[in-house]
Amino acid sequence: MSEFNPSRRKLLRVGAAAGGAVAAGVFAAPAVSAPAQEAPAAEAASSPGATMPVTLDVNGREHQLTIDTRMTLLDALRERLHLTGAKKGCDQGQCGACTVIVDGRRITSCLTLAVMQQGHEITTIEGLGKPGNLHPMQAAFVKHDGFQCGFCTPGQICSAVAMLDEFKAGIPSHVTSNLAAAPVLGGDEFRERMSGNICRCGAYSNIQDAIAEVAGVKA
Amino acid sequence: MKAFTYERATTPADAAAAIAKNPQAKFIAGGTNLLDLMKLQIETPGHLIDLNDLDLDRIEPTSAGGLRIGALVRNTDLAADAHVRRDYGVLTRALMAGASAQLRNQATTAGNLLQRTRCNYFYDTNQPCNKREPGSGCGALLGYSRQHAVVGVSDACIATHPSDMAVALRVLDATVETIRPGGETRAIPIADFHTLPGNTPQVETVLECGELITSVTLPEPVGGVHVYRKVRDRASYAFALVSVAAIIQPDGGGRLALGGVAHKPWRRGEADAALKKGSKAAGDALMAGARTTEDNAFKVPLVERTIASVLAEAKGTP
Numbered sequence: 001m002s003e004f005n006p007s008r009r010k011l012l013r014v015g016a017a018a019g020g021a022v023a024a025g026v027f028a029a030p031a032v033s034a035p036a037q038e039a040p041a042a043e044a045a046s047s048p049g050a051t052m053p054v055t056l057d058v059n060g061r062e063h064q065l066t067i068d069t070r071m072t073l074l075d076a077l078r079e080r081l082h083l084t085g086a087k088k089g090c091d092q093g094q095c096g097a098c099t100v101i102v103d104g105r106r107i108t109s110c111l112t113l114a115v116m117q118q119g120h121e122i123t124t125i126e127g128l129g130k131p132g133n134l135h136p137m138q139a140a141f142v143k144h145d146g147f148q149c150g151f152c153t154p155g156q157i158c159s160a161v162a163m164l165d166e167f168k169a170g171i172p173s174h175v176t177s178n179l180a181a182a183p184v185l186g187g188d189e190f191r192e193r194m195s196g197n198i199c200r201c202g203a204y205s206n207i208q209d210a211i212a213e214v215a216g217v218k219a
Numbered sequence: 220m221k222a223f224t225y226e227r228a229t230t231p232a233d234a235a236a237a238i239a240k241n242p243q244a245k246f247i248a249g250g251t252n253l254l255d256l257m258k259l260q261i262e263t264p265g266h267l268i269d270l271n272d273l274d275l276d277r278i279e280p281t282s283a284g285g286l287r288i289g290a291l292v293r294n295t296d297l298a299a300d301a302h303v304r305r306d307y308g309v310l311t312r313a314l315m316a317g318a319s320a321q322l323r324n325q326a327t328t329a330g331n332l333l334q335r336t337r338c339n340y341f342y343d344t345n346q347p348c349n350k351r352e353p354g355s356g357c358g359a360l361l362g363y364s365r366q367h368a369v370v371g372v373s374d375a376c377i378a379t380h381p382s383d384m385a386v387a388l389r390v391l392d393a394t395v396e397t398i399r400p401g402g403e404t405r406a407i408p409i410a411d412f413h414t415l416p417g418n419t420p421q422v423e424t425v426l427e428c429g430e431l432i433t434s435v436t437l438p439e440p441v442g443g444v445h446v447y448r449k450v451r452d453r454a455s456y457a458f459a460l461v462s463v464a465a466i467i468q469p470d471g472g473g474r475l476a477l478g479g480v481a482h483k484p485w486r487r488g489e490a491d492a493a494l495k496k497g498s499k500a501a502g503d504a505l506m507a508g509a510r511t512t513e514d515n516a517f518k519v520p521l522v523e524r525t526i527a528s529v530l531a532e533a534k535g536t537p
Contacts, residue, residue, distance in 0.1 A: 049222030049223075050222060052225060068222075069225045072254070092258065093255060096321060105295075106321050108322065108325070111254050112325065113225070113267075159320070163320065170299065172298065173315055174312075174315040174455065179311055191455075195455035196319025196322065
């Protein structure tokens with residue numbers, strides 16, 4: 001371990017804590033309280049860019065930050081607010097690991113800039129439920145073993161929660177047969193609507209079981 | 220990503236004028252395509268003008284009996300709109316066949332029209348690409364070209380336009396409404412909006428510098444059975460190899476437009492006129508003059524077979 005510098009060691013400790021939390025069936029990230037006021041980030045110093053003040057409303061709490069305009073919402077959540085639930089998988093909108101809920105809708109946080117998100121209500125996995133008080137979707141993922149490594153899980157859960165709201169709003173999908181009627185909950189619809197969340201471990205059938213249980217239908 | 224400054228536009232005219240003053244600037248709305256390209260430094264704007272505060276997010280009836288779709292209407296909202304589902308089903312079907320739910324929640328109507336090709340040689344900055352770097356050559360012509368265009372191609376570029384929505388707008392005869400930096404507006408038929416590559420594949424639309432899309436209008440509904448069939452390598456969340464947007468009338472006539480085969484949504488009057496004769500006649504008319512590679516020659520028969528399948532589906536739909 002001697003070749004690791006202190007920041008690397010600290011990173012490993014945080015990673016181990018997060019892994020333990022997953023193993024215990026708790027999806028919220030380790031509790032790291034973000035200061036309400038932060039100084040400009042070090043990342044801007046290495047490659048000079050424009051910085052701007054922005055206020056982000058995350059999980060019901062306002063955070064005033066000064067950030068590089070290039071910073072994605074995902075990077076702001078992870079690197080500045082230390083909300084490491086949303087994951088950086090592909091960083092190009094293809095894998096869904098960074099999915100968060102903005103104004104009630106699921107989006108890929110890697111494909112939006114943090115400066116574009118002022119005035120919007122952002123909910124991450126940490127805001128859905130807490131250890132001891134899990135969101136029903138989190139509890140269902142634990143019960144049905146809806147994961148193996150857990151990396152895609154925060155994105156899967158945020159996506160699944162918002163997907164059920166899309167059903168309630170009557171939003172059709174590619175597999176909805178009758179556009180004049182409300183979509184019908186079920187396996188084909190879940191599979192199509194969750195296609196933006198990739199699980200490299202292939203836990204899809206258990207993910208679907210968890211979603212079906214929360215939706216109150218057969219998988 | 221290259222550094223850039225950022226502002227939020229307050230009116231469409233101001234936004235257009237701001238770009239005219241700074242040609243290094245770009246508009247951003249959903250950001251799902253632009254930010255992806257900026258991370259790869261394929262797009263390197265020095266300034267971004269965020270359009271999301273503009274009052275362009277509504278769907279309203281027009282005096283001509285059609286619909287006006289604001290440029291900022293998200294793909295999900297457009298697909299789910301009750302009028303669109305009832306009268307322009309092919310548009311809902313096309314939108315829902317594209318991307319993922321997360322991206323449809325972000326992506327806008329105007330941004331969808333303006334998205335860049337997904338050609339892998341355009342995306343790989345180590346490869347030559349006349350679209351990304353005019354004059355550098357085309358990696359796809361002698362490379363891996365399974366996804367690429369078969370009609371309307373040139374020696375400079377065989378990229379396709381990746382949008383599903385635009386194919387439906389083409390079959391619906393939509394119109395793109397814009398405002399220019401001087402404040403004047405114009406209406407561009409969707410047929411004329413996207414361009415073929417020719418010797419300038421870097422030019423993809425007829426929009427001028429600073430010209431901003433404000434809305435897309437649909438004419439009065441034409442009835443018929445609406446079908447959008449997308450053939451792709453996965454059942455969900457993949458770009459089209461071939462797609463067919465169709466409006467079929469009870470007498471067997473109607474309209475067809477294709478995606479995945481050209482630099483723009485592909486429609487020909489001859490094909491619509493030949494539709495009553497069947498899929499072979501319509502497919503031949505659409506694929507006339509096709510120039511294929513070894514990798515993408517399969518698209519020509521696939522077009523005819525997909526049309527046949529669409530016609531059979533339309534016949535079986537009450």
